[in-house]
Amino acid sequence: MDSVFVIKDILTTEQVASICNNLNQVEFDDGKVTAAGMAKAVKNNQQVMVDKVPDLMPLLSKAIMANPLFNAVTMPRAIVNVMLSRYQPGMEYGTHTDSAIMPGGNRADISFTLFLSSPDAYEGGDLVLETALGEQRIRLNAGSLILYPTGELHRVSPVTRGERIVIVGWIQSRIRDSRKRQILLDLDSARKHYLEKVGHDRTVDIMLKTSMNLRRMWDE
Numbered sequence: 721m722d723s724v725f726v727i728k729d730i731l732t733t734e735q736v737a738s739i740c741n742n743l744n745q746v747e748f749d750d751g752k753v754t755a756a757g758m759a760k761a762v763k764n765n766q767q768v769m770v771d772k773v774p775d776l777m778p779l780l781s782k783a784i785m786a787n788p789l790f791n792a793v794t795m796p797r798a799i800v801n802v803m804l805s806r807y808q809p810g811m812e813y814g815t816h817t818d819s820a821i822m823p824g825g826n827r828a829d830i831s832f833t834l835f836l837s838s839p840d841a842y843e844g845g846d847l848v849l850e851t852a853l854g855e856q857r858i859r860l861n862a863g864s865l866i867l868y869p870t871g872e873l874h875r876v877s878p879v880t881r882g883e884r885i886v887i888v889g890w891i892q893s894r895i896r897d898s899r900k901r902q903i904l905l906d907l908d909s910a911r912k913h914y915l916e917k918v919g920h921d922r923t924v925d926i927m928l929k930t931s932m933n934l935r936r937m938w939d940e
């Protein structure tokens with residue numbers, strides 16, 4: 721994963737509904753509490769760490785941390801600082817860059833946003849990523865997740881109607897360099913493609929051996 725990557729429907733409609741149903745018992749904090757440095761000045765939202773929300777951690781572990789695509793793409797060593805963020809009318813998160821090192825000491829390589837509100841439940845509230853190809857404005861369906869490199873500048877545009885609720889979090893990858901992650905992903909997909917077309921022969925063994933040896937070399 722070198723730029724952005726979307727995993728559609730990582731949560732079912734029922735899972736999204738069960739999370740949202742629990743939220744009226746939850747007290748949100750001012751988002752400035754967890755913003756570091758420059759981000760504090762531009763952050764205007766509400767948030768709560770996911771371990772404060774009843775039943776949320778087990779659900780996320782099952783649905784996200786165990787999702788094969790999520791694992792293949794991010795190669796996670798740790799998933800940290802996972803929180804619910806809420807944006808009501810007038811709230812936004814101005815242009816900023818996320819911290820390199822999260823509280824607790826994990827490096828943040830990949831950021832994710834998991835949308836819980838459906839896009840027609842609010843206006844504004846786009847996640848805007850500044851990429852080499854220009855600005856990308858992201859509004860996903862409830863239950864879908866976007867992964868993007870933590871090092872990119874990004875913002876959440878002001879919400880003008882309704883409520884935007886998302887889960888955000890950060891991943892330390894076992895493979896720090898996104899170019900190396902891409903090589904491992906490509907090698908894996910080439911091997912699977914070959915297996916389907918040709919079947920299992922010595923080429924497959926050598927490709928797998930190469931993947932494993934690269935992982936051994938790059939894993940941290």
Ligand SMILES: O=C(O)CCC(=O)C(=O)O
Pocket residue numbers: 805813818833847874875876886888
């Ligand atoms: O809400 C989002 O989609 C991203 C928020 C964000 O940039 C952050 O919490 O650092």
Ligand SMILES: [Fe+2]
Pocket residue numbers: 816817818874
């Ligand atoms: Fe951010």
